Amino acid sequence: MTDHVHDLRSVREATDRLLTAVAKLDNAALAGESHLPGWTRGHVLAHLARNADALVNVFEGRPMYESASARDADIERDSGRPLEEQLPDLRDSGAAFLATTEPAQDWSRTVELRNGVTDLAANVPFRRLVEVELHHVDLDIGYELADLPDEFTGREIAFLADRWSGRPEVPPTALAAADGRTWRTGSAGDPAVTVTGTAAALLAWLAGRGDKGASLTAAGGPLPALPPL
Incomplete structure (x- = not known):
């Protein structure tokens, strides 16, 4: 059985690792290629920030993304920002996601994600953890699959x-x-x-x-x- 409290603690720890690592980068590194074809490190960070926003939408009963094209446009829009903008956005959006999980709520309820996919609210923290951990690896900044x-x-x-x-x-x-x-x-x-x-x-x-x-x-x-x- 999913333990959302445990998973939320893991999200906090993984996010702290990610923020510490990203803070050591510079603007040239953000513009460099990630492990994901066609995406710079800036694209990966923008995706992580907007994913946190999207999961806030999920918890608050709104569509996860306005549309697939809007999701892609937001990532592209934010991908070229300097570190002084990327880092606080990554931190603040992640904190907003965690804050949304703090009030008492029905963790057994069904929520809707992208493309009609549904899941229990209790499983959403692990989904966020997957985003944070795997995309930390995707950044290609020294955190590898074997380090997970x-x-x-x-x-x-x-x-x-x-x-x-x-x-x-x-x-x-x-x-x-x-x-x-x-x-x-x-x-x-x-x-x-x-x-x-x-x-x-x-x-x-x-x-x-x-x-x-x-x-x-x-x-x-x-x-x-x-x-x-």
Whole structure:
């Protein structure tokens, strides 16, 4: 069962790590390429700030974003700002999200996210944690997938493995981390392929990041191709 109090504490800790790291950058670094194709580090930071705003909307019963095009336009608009604007926006928007979670509320209620996706309010803090942690890695400033907390890595692997479960284009697949943790994904049936490697490498493959599975070992068939996120 999701523990939103625990997840909110993790969001605070992850946000503090991110803010500390970003404060060490300069404007030239913000203009540099991130790990995300076509996005500078400034794009990543703008996305994180506007995502925090969007999750405030979710908690307050408004549409997460006005539209997909408005979301993209806001990120593009804010991507080129100097550090003296990016950093306080990142801090203040993150604080506003956390403040929205503080009043007593029904955490078992269903909320609406993007593209008609719904979830329990209690799961939203973990969704924010995913944004903060993975995009910290995407900034390409020294925080790597292997640096992510073990608990987070395991939970995100489980979340993504579940996302691809039941997909007919993905063969039934067993996932085995070097530390002994296991998961399952893909279509129904006994696993046809077993994919093994470090937890960080499994996460990289499932999330379309890092070496995208190049360091994994697949037994029983080739490494399955995954749909885009």
